[in-house]
Amino acid sequence: MIAKLLLALTATGAGLAWYSNRLARQAEARVPADGRFVEIDGARLHVVDLRPAVPDPASPPIVLVHGLCGQVRNFTYALATRLAERHRVVVLDRPGSGYSTPAPGPFPGLVAQARLVARLIEALELEESPLLVGHSLGGAISLALALERPTCVRGLALIAPLTQPVVEAPRALAGLRVPASLRWLIARTLAVPLTRWSGDKGLALAFSPEPVPADFPVRGGADLALRPGSAFAASSDVCSVNAEMPALAVRYGELALPVAVLYGRDDRLLDHRLHGVRFAAQAPGVQLELIDGGHMLPVTRAAEVANWIERTLAQPGA
Numbered sequence: 001m002i003a004k005l006l007l008a009l010t011a012t013g014a015g016l017a018w019y020s021n022r023l024a025r026q027a028e029a030r031v032p033a034d035g036r037f038v039e040i041d042g043a044r045l046h047v048v049d050l051r052p053a054v055p056d057p058a059s060p061p062i063v064l065v066h067g068l069c070g071q072v073r074n075f076t077y078a079l080a081t082r083l084a085e086r087h088r089v090v091v092l093d094r095p096g097s098g099y100s101t102p103a104p105g106p107f108p109g110l111v112a113q114a115r116l117v118a119r120l121i122e123a124l125e126l127e128e129s130p131l132l133v134g135h136s137l138g139g140a141i142s143l144a145l146a147l148e149r150p151t152c153v154r155g156l157a158l159i160a161p162l163t164q165p166v167v168e169a170p171r172a173l174a175g176l177r178v179p180a181s182l183r184w185l186i187a188r189t190l191a192v193p194l195t196r197w198s199g200d201k202g203l204a205l206a207f208s209p210e211p212v213p214a215d216f217p218v219r220g221g222a223d224l225a226l227r228p229g230s231a232f233a234a235s236s237d238v239c240s241v242n243a244e245m246p247a248l249a250v251r252y253g254e255l256a257l258p259v260a261v262l263y264g265r266d267d268r269l270l271d272h273r274l275h276g277v278r279f280a281a282q283a284p285g286v287q288l289e290l291i292d293g294g295h296m297l298p299v300t301r302a303a304e305v306a307n308w309i310e311r312t313l314a315q316p317g318a
Contacts, residue, residue: 020192024227030217031224033099034072035091040119042103046093047120048072050084060154060313061088061126065117067136067162069202069234071098073221074135077213078302083309090130092120094141096233098224107233109240110137110248114144118152129154131313135298136270137162137237144248146257155258157312159305160267160295163252163279165245176238183235191231208268210293210300220299252283259286260312262305264293287315 035048052059062083064075072091083089094113095102102108108116121130132153134142139161146156175194178186195202203212203222217223224230261280263272272290280286289308293301 016189016193020188020228023192023196024229027223027226031073031221034076037099038120038123040116040123042105043095043108043116044101045095045116045120046072046099047124048076048080048091049124050076050080050089050091052084052086052088055088056086059086059088060128061090061130062309063117063121063126063130063132063153064089064091065132065134065138065141066091066094066097067134067138067160068237069097069222069225069230070094070135070138071221071224073098073219074296075298077216077220077299079298079305082302082306086310088126090120090124090126092117094138094233094237096229096236098221101229102233107236109236110141110244111144111148114141114148117141118145118149121152131155131157131309133157133159133309134161135159136295137241139163140241140245140248143252143255144244146255146259147248147251150256153257155312156260157309158259158261159297160263160270160272161261161275161279162241162245162270163275164249166241176235177242178235178239180239183232187228187232187235191235192226192228195225195231206269206294207296207300208294209266210296213299216299249282252279255283258312258315259283260308260315261286261288262297262308263288263290264295264297264301265290266293267295269295287312 033046035046038045038047064080066074071093075091080089080091093100095108130153132142139158142156142158261276263276265272276288280288291304297305
């Protein structure tokens with residue numbers, strides 16, 4: 001009896017792994033890599049590097065860091081091309097997301113990812129310190145970089161950033177809190193089918209109260225979440241928030257860079273009062289601006305976000 005049960009479990013696991021790999025291959029066929037690859041300390045980072053047709057030396061470069069379960073197309077959907085009319089714009093897939101792969105060893109947490117972004121900025125030899133733009137979880141990583149390497153960037157522009165420790169994750173993300181001992185097994189078997197069957201709920205929450213664009217799965221890169229590696233990275237990122245955000249949050253008084261924050265009043269994923277208003281009270285000189293909209297402002301409010309970034313750059317000291 002036990003042997004039959006083990007055989008059945010093994011067969012089920014193998015079937016789920018086969019199905020997950022099939023979905024992954026299909027997703028990569030629909031959403032191929034858009035940029036080039038840069039090796040940084042053993043990590044292989046996928047980078048899209050956009051430049052204006054007529055470079056303007058007075059327009060500083062901009063580096064964009066995406067959020068949880070995201071990748072470069074979250075920004076190239078609408079925002080990056082607007083900014084690239086005047087600026088050199090560098091968009092990267094974070095390790096494990098999109099087409100970037102982490103270095104061998106433990107999966108990098110928030111601070112380790114921030115260090116990789118800093119090393120990428122150095123490797124690309126950007127002409128002058130860039131403005132670092134972080135969305136959602138990318139905002140937390142941008143804050144970690146500003147605390148660890150403040151001379152690497154000229155300032156931060158944070159869009160709906162995660163800034164505070166999260167005691168209880170939104171219901172749509174609660175399943176990502178998987179213990180490290182089970183994380184890879186779950187990612188290889190259950191995670192991708194579950195994402196396939198319930199992924200619309202997560203996207204709907206991220207965009208709410210605005211609708212999910214019909215072309216976002218491909219043009220916005222969301223289909224790349226249907227891969228075991230993406231599921232493993234998302235779970236690792238969520239667990240890093242629990243482990244690292246408390247230590248980052250108590251250091252916000254040390255921030256020595258200009259920091260601007262943009263939040264949608266109707267954000268259903270991260271509360272602007274917690275992650276925006278409270279953060280502005282913790283850190284010196286933070287400029288907080290609220291607009292109508294949900295969490296995915298780089299997609300749904302691209303023109304407003306681009307104008308806000310330009311105004312941020314025009315501020316004294318930016």
